[in-house]
Amino acid sequence: MSATHFALRTAIQNIAEFTVPLHTGRQMPQLGLGTYQLRSHTVETVLRALESGYRMIDTSGDYHTQRGIGEALSHSELDRSDYFVVTKIEETEDAYEAVRRNLGELRLDYADLVLIHRPPDHTVGEESWQALRRAKRERLVRDIGVSNYSIEQIEELVYRTGEMPAVNQIEWSPFGHSPRMLDFCTDNHIVIQAWSPLTRGLRLNDDKLTSMAARYGKTPAQLLIRWNLQLGVVPLPKANHTQHQRENLDVFDFEIRQMDMAKLRTLNEHYSSMGVLPYV
Ligand SMILES: NC(=O)c1ccc[n+]([C@@H]2O[C@H](COP(=O)([O-])OP(=O)(O)OC[C@H]3O[C@@H](n4cnc5c(N)ncnc54)[C@H](OP(=O)(O)O)[C@@H]3O)[C@@H](O)[C@H]2O)c1
Numbered sequence: 001m002s003a004t005h006f007a008l009r010t011a012i013q014n015i016a017e018f019t020v021p022l023h024t025g026r027q028m029p030q031l032g033l034g035t036y037q038l039r040s041h042t043v044e045t046v047l048r049a050l051e052s053g054y055r056m057i058d059t060s061g062d063y064h065t066q067r068g069i070g071e072a073l074s075h076s077e078l079d080r081s082d083y084f085v086v087t088k089i090e091e092t093e094d095a096y097e098a099v100r101r102n103l104g105e106l107r108l109d110y111a112d113l114v115l116i117h118r119p120p121d122h123t124v125g126e127e128s129w130q131a132l133r134r135a136k137r138e139r140l141v142r143d144i145g146v147s148n149y150s151i152e153q154i155e156e157l158v159y160r161t162g163e164m165p166a167v168n169q170i171e172w173s174p175f176g177h178s179p180r181m182l183d184f185c186t187d188n189h190i191v192i193q194a195w196s197p198l199t200r201g202l203r204l205n206d207d208k209l210t211s212m213a214a215r216y217g218k219t220p221a222q223l224l225i226r227w228n229l230q231l232g233v234v235p236l237p238k239a240n241h242t243q244h245q246r247e248n249l250d251v252f253d254f255e256i257r258q259m260d261m262a263k264l265r266t267l268n269e270h271y272s273s274m275g276v277l278p279y280v
Helices: 003-016 042-052 066-075 095-106 126-137 151-161 179-187 207-216 220-231 242-249 258-265
Strands: 019-021 027-029 056-058 084-089 111-116 141-147 167-171 191-195
Touching (some): 042 066, 042 242, 066 084, 066 095, 084 095, 095 126, 111 126, 126 151, 141 151, 167 179, 179 191, 207 258, 220 242
Parallel strands (some): 056 084, 084 111, 111 141, 141 167
Antiparallel strands (some): 019 027
């Protein structure tokens, strides 16, 4: 076995050990691959990610990546229980039918996690939530959650239905985050998944970030990912390039000191690719 191959296998074994518990008792990988705008070469990109050690893939009915992910998973030699697939339904569609369609595209019998992509305009998505609960009872999905929800919207959803989401997937980085949301989710055993954890590259050249990363001998992207891990937040960096994919996994061998965690928090400018963070 070559040295590179050995190093890769060791990385794969290590990464499989890093999981976070969901309030339902299941475990979720602590880091996943985002697939938004991964429309070309999806099969090859996902296969390379699985080979590098990724065990969670994030997608959505509207990303047009599900068929490619399904094909990649069907080519991989992994057992179904070895990987974790997250998908989403649109708030405007029939959620139960959307789950079935997504599963068909993914070639899966069940999804590990299905999220309501965003709250509808004038409600908290109670109807979609009840449909996801039905899909869960029927074992089409193991866990259910929300995305882009505020604290108040989660509280209202739970008040109306009695079921706490396992996850809230939100845009999240040192440049745009909310300590209040983190406290709320921690108190209620909701795991935050961070979308655009790398700010789509827009803040990777920030002076404070780059100089701190250099002190740790890491890249700015690795520092952003590690910041999430240490908060108990699950980052979903998207990376088409193999080098980026591997770099983003190489974050389990260092620790950001508490003083630097606090400094990273001060970068908060409530940055959002959508203009405004919907949860602050
Ligand atoms: N729930 C929601 O509403 C929602 C919304 C948006 C996104 N998401 C999910 O979150 C995932 C991640 O968010 P995102 O795709 O918006 O942005 P992101 O992960 O913050 O950034 C992706 C960009 O960063 C680059 N990159 C990756 N690793 C890098 C590295 N080590 N160094 C430098 N650049 C690097 C990628 O380049 P290459 O691809 O060229 O390697 C790509 O251009 C999405 O793919 C999607 O699965 C969810």
